[in-house]
Amino acid sequence: MRHALGGKRVRPVLCLATGEALGAAPAELLPAAAAVELVHSFSLVHDDLPSLDNDRERRGAPSVWAQYGEATAILAGDALLAEAVRLALSYRTPSVARELVDATLGMIGGQWLDIRDEGQREELHRLKTGALFSAAVGCALAALDVPEPTQRPWRAFALELGLLFQIVDDIIDGDGFVLDVGADGARGLADDSAVRAQQGLAALDADTSVLAEIVDGLASRIA
């Protein structure tokens, strides 16, 4: 399980930054932020398995199954998901865990469409990437008991950020959106998405300066 962790941790940072923008102390958001990252890690551990993506490497190191065997990787993924839910359930309200589990079901559904190769690309992205990005923000909103109407613009921002992340991912990997609209087309889509995300942030009644940096970072990342 420990071997599965690493990378940019952009989802928990997003969760913590959302909390900060809403005036919360980081400690209040840590279980939710960690839970979102553990769900992300769970999905990578299982997606890397031989019968799925068959990836022997992850972040420049052996993937969990390549290092410890398939059986351990399956159980480690299962335990990462269960531990994520346990952390999300450390809040008084069940809404943090609900947020997380809905996103997890979306992601698994997305991966299922992916292996069947029948889904629309946009739908896949929304499910696989957008769902957990949205949950990173949504778990912060839930943990802080932000009222539903106030949540809406935050959620629109979160979906936009998920789209931005995926477009840039495709530019880096040369697939997905790049195959659909070409490299320049994808760059244009990413820039438009970044503009919409920044506009969404600017319209929020909160100090969103750290979130604005996250948008810039996502839009300009090259790896």
Place this chain on the structure above:
Amino acid sequence: MRHALGGKRVRPVLCLATGEALGAAPAELLPAAAAVELVHSFSLVHDDLPSLDNDRERRGAPSVWAQYGEATAILAGDALLAEAVRLALSYRTPSVARELVDATLGMIGGQWLDIRDEGQREELHRLKTGALFSAAVGCALAALDVPEPTQRPWRAFALELGLLFQIVDDIIDGDGFVLDVGADGARGLADDSAVRAQQGLAALDADTSVLAEIVDGLASRIA
């Protein structure tokens, strides 16, 4: 996911019967009961995989991976677990889901000890079988907001039932307890366990007649 369901459904029956003994309408317990069964199903789907127990058959039919392939079985198991949590989160209180997830982590830990073949048999049973049996009762207690002190004798009963189930399982399969203490020894342990379970029930201030039938059924089952 649908292919993974079936069998005796003893855990959800136990959950519903616990609720009935406590005076609840079945509908109140149905999400919790289904959640416990989905966790059980999740564990079977993943345990059957080639890298774990490599079982091609389950309940006289092809196991999920044998029928639909490993990738689908991994994702179906993941989704069964996530859907179980979603159902457990349909209650106002997060305690049903907490109960379920703690048991799930125990089960996964038990399976991990099993594949490493380093654990004590008793510890394994407690984790793998006892945890979810206990949760079948515990989820009913949590769903009905039964106060903690009132829960204790119920939980002792649930652990006893888990032990009973496992001893009889070993008698049927000729392994586990049978290898430790012989067939007659295991039968004696099962009978003693059934007596303790019935005594536990008799001491409860509730109509436990259906639960008493479940104990008899578990003690005398031959398949």
